[in-house]
Amino acid sequence: MVIPAAGRGVRLGPGAPKALRALNGTPMLIHAVRAMAASRAVSLVVVVAPSDGAAEVKNLLDDHALPERTDYLVVPGGETRQESVHLGLQALPEGITTVLVHDAARPLVPVETVDAVIEAVRDGAVAVVPALPVADTVKEVEPAEKPGDPEQVVATPVRARLRAVQTPQGFDHDTLVNAHATIALTGEGATDDAGMVERLGAPVVVVPGHEEAFKVTRPLDLVLAEAVLARRRANDGF
Ligand SMILES: Nc1ccn([C@@H]2O[C@H](COP(=O)(O)OP(=O)(O)OP(=O)(O)O)[C@@H](O)[C@H]2O)c(=O)n1
Numbered sequence: 001m002v003i004p005a006a007g008r009g010v011r012l013g014p015g016a017p018k019a020l021r022a023l024n025g026t027p028m029l030i031h032a033v034r035a036m037a038a039s040r041a042v043s044l045v046v047v048v049a050p051s052d053g054a055a056e057v058k059n060l061l062d063d064h065a066l067p068e069r070t071d072y073l074v075v076p077g078g079e080t081r082q083e084s085v086h087l088g089l090q091a092l093p094e095g096i097t098t099v100l101v102h103d104a105a106r107p108l109v110p111v112e113t114v115d116a117v118i119e120a121v122r123d124g125a126v127a128v129v130p131a132l133p134v135a136d137t138v139k140e141v142e143p144a145e146k147p148g149d150p151e152q153v154v155a156t157p158v159r160a161r162l163r164a165v166q167t168p169q170g171f172d173h174d175t176l177v178n179a180h181a182t183i184a185l186t187g188e189g190a191t192d193d194a195g196m197v198e199r200l201g202a203p204v205v206v207v208p209g210h211e212e213a214f215k216v217t218r219p220l221d222l223v224l225a226e227a228v229l230a231r232r233r234a235n236d237g238f
């Protein structure tokens, strides 16, 4: 599996690259790696590190207790998430049939969600995304022509048909590699891997996501993540 962890975390504010910031004293990346390695089906984790931080990430993995049945590799990432995932895929050895891609920024995904994605791929799906219904009504807007101008609403998609998509996303290996070889990088790149597979015309299916698989993006998400960890610790205590 591939964990893109090369992002800077601009929306989180100044500090170390997001994946290296601590949640309850442990780097977010270590939480994410443990969450993936908790699945007995995960045998190899390729971590895509900030381009200037591969050695630091390797040391971090060496310094933390991780399941021994899993192998770990670290490769330097790129300028966009799409590029980083592509670099991670290139580091996978031959013979892998199922590949997961999981954001380091989703450190608290439960193992049940990981296993549900893997099972759906093993049952024959080409691409699988965990997802939740959206709570807010979502509007499509026409971006403002200049800063300060109001955005114009152009559509209100039917909420019942919308899903907020999480990771890990699971794929038939060759299909994902083909998508990354085919879909050109434009602008900030594809925002998820399943979207690239959709653009090949291949089917993508949804399995239930989990509210604890949220993405740590803004400062308030750190507060929520630490609260979830505290709740888990309290529950373990009983
Ligand atoms: N060049 C990049 C950009 C993002 N990612 C990874 O993709 C995941 C999802 O990206 P996001 O949450 O947007 O992280 P950042 O790009 O770090 O956030 P921001 O946009 O706020 O800078 C993260 O695990 C991030 O490390 C990556 O590997 N390489």
Ligand SMILES: C[C@](O)(CO)[C@H](O)COP(=O)(O)O
Residues within 6 Å of the ligand: 081, 103, 164, 165, 166, 167, 191, 192, 193, 215
């Ligand atoms: C892949 C993803 O987590 C699915 O919701 C999301 O698209 C990543 O977006 P980001 O802007 O790179 O955080």
